[in-house]
Amino acid sequence: MVFAKLLVCLGLAWAGVSEDDNWTQWRGPNYTGTVESQPPLEWSDSKNIRWKVAVPGSGQSTPIIWGDQIFLLSAIDTGEAPKADTEEKPKGAASLVRPSRRGPQRPTTLHQFAVVCVSRKDGQVMWKKVVREEVPHEGKHGTASFASNSPVTDGEHLYVSFGSRGLYCMDLKGNVIWEKDLGDMSIAFQFGEGSSPAIYGDSLIVNWDHEGSSFIATFDKKTGEERWRQARDETTSWGTPLIVEVNGKPQVIVTGSNYSRGYDHASGQEIWRCAGMTSNPIPTPVYADGIVYLMSGFRGAALQAIRLADAKGDISEAGSIVWQHDRRTSYVPSALLTKDHIYFLSVMSGILTCLDRNTGEVAYESQRLESISSIYASPVGAAGRVYITGRDGTTMVLQQGSEFKVLATNSLDETVDASLAIVDDQIYLRGDQHLYCIAEGGAGGSQ
Numbered sequence: 182m183v184f185a186k187l188l189v190c191l192g193l194a195w196a197g198v199s200e201d202d203n204w205t206q207w208r209g210p211n212y213t214g215t216v217e218s219q220p221p222l223e224w225s226d227s228k229n230i231r232w233k234v235a236v237p238g239s240g241q242s243t244p245i246i247w248g249d250q251i252f253l254l255s256a257i258d259t260g261e262a263p264k265a266d267t268e269e270k271p272k273g274a275a276s277l278v279r280p281s282r283r284g285p286q287r288p289t290t291l292h293q294f295a296v297v298c299v300s301r302k303d304g305q306v307m308w309k310k311v312v313r314e315e316v317p318h319e320g321k322h323g324t325a326s327f328a329s330n331s332p333v334t335d336g337e338h339l340y341v342s343f344g345s346r347g348l349y350c351m352d353l354k355g356n357v358i359w360e361k362d363l364g365d366m367s368i369a370f371q372f373g374e375g376s377s378p379a380i381y382g383d384s385l386i387v388n389w390d391h392e393g394s395s396f397i398a399t400f401d402k403k404t405g406e407e408r409w410r411q412a413r414d415e416t417t418s419w420g421t422p423l424i425v426e427v428n429g430k431p432q433v434i435v436t437g438s439n440y441s442r443g444y445d446h447a448s449g450q451e452i453w454r455c456a457g458m459t460s461n462p463i464p465t466p467v468y469a470d471g472i473v474y475l476m477s478g479f480r481g482a483a484l485q486a487i488r489l490a491d492a493k494g495d496i497s498e499a500g501s502i503v504w505q506h507d508r509r510t511s512y513v514p515s516a517l518l519t520k521d522h523i524y525f526l527s528v529m530s531g532i533l534t535c536l537d538r539n540t541g542e543v544a545y546e547s548q549r550l551e552s553i554s555s556i557y558a559s560p561v562g563a564a565g566r567v568y569i570t571g572r573d574g575t576t577m578v579l580q581q582g583s584e585f586k587v588l589a590t591n592s593l594d595e596t597v598d599a600s601l602a603i604v605d606d607q608i609y610l611r612g613d614q615h616l617y618c619i620a621e622g623g624a625g626g627s628q
Contacts, residue, residue, distance in 0.1 A: 256327035285320025321373035504541030
């Protein structure tokens, strides 16, 4: 992962950052879900819980960590109806996909869209900033949140996307530096929004795939000025852009139902495209040693390993595809990439596959995780282990490698949909009501 670590350092403001210091975006500092930490193997409500703090509202964003600060996004239903003469009308082409009578309905109450900063030391809320208050213009899936996008930081500023509720640059004290309104998204089946922004150097990249006019755009992260925008012939997707350096030049890589694409970071020009994903792609690409791994799993299965040095034009049938896999890939969770293997869940169930990441050869496949039935969170890796958290709050810890071996099974009495973050041998787990700091020697407790 040496190259990945170097790339992250180039994209961050503080050149001295190491992979263990911070968790700067939702798949961690290596963009693969792995870190070189030694987090606890076991925990419960009464063991190895350093602190537990209630989090206001609802959110599924991964905790983002810089120094002593943890940043979360939350949507808080005030329960209050807007005044009839002040309710805003939708700003864009909303609700292009009509929900069924049984499907999601548009809320009728005001929601506060808030950024919450929590101290790593003791879990105390350091500050909370409400950046927008409005009635969401369309509904969401029953298991989704209006705050599913994860923020990203470069150590100087925090970059926050609430999607249809705005794009924000904030300092780490909670002051808004700039903001942009990109309009209203119309999400397929009104499942809810979720793509997170990405940063590289002095730019912020946002993917905007929905049932309207989709696009990808890059902004000056200091001023918010738009640098380029490329239209995308795509319907709704939820993956976060991945930026990697290829032949000395950064590329922005995004999956899509029609094509996955690589864009030139400086100009936005499309470099390559590749068909083969299923519809509704959610998993974010992962990358190591010149190979990018793309995956989707809605009403089908697709996993492609693409050699980026060779990728030019339409590579759907070209030799740039090193290997492919078409069984039991993930619909919701992203893949975990370790030194030798790639791990992924089937659709959003507790059925795990492990492949050799260089060859695509199966190490083990369709392995049922007996303690997990449903999963939204993406697996993470540390200390030669794989941490997989189910929606019921159970985390199974496995040994990394070609042999399936369960090391521990840990349970918390709380629904968990957000992916874990690991910093300084501590795990930060966000449930639907609380944020937990899991660390050796913690006795358990709440605030």
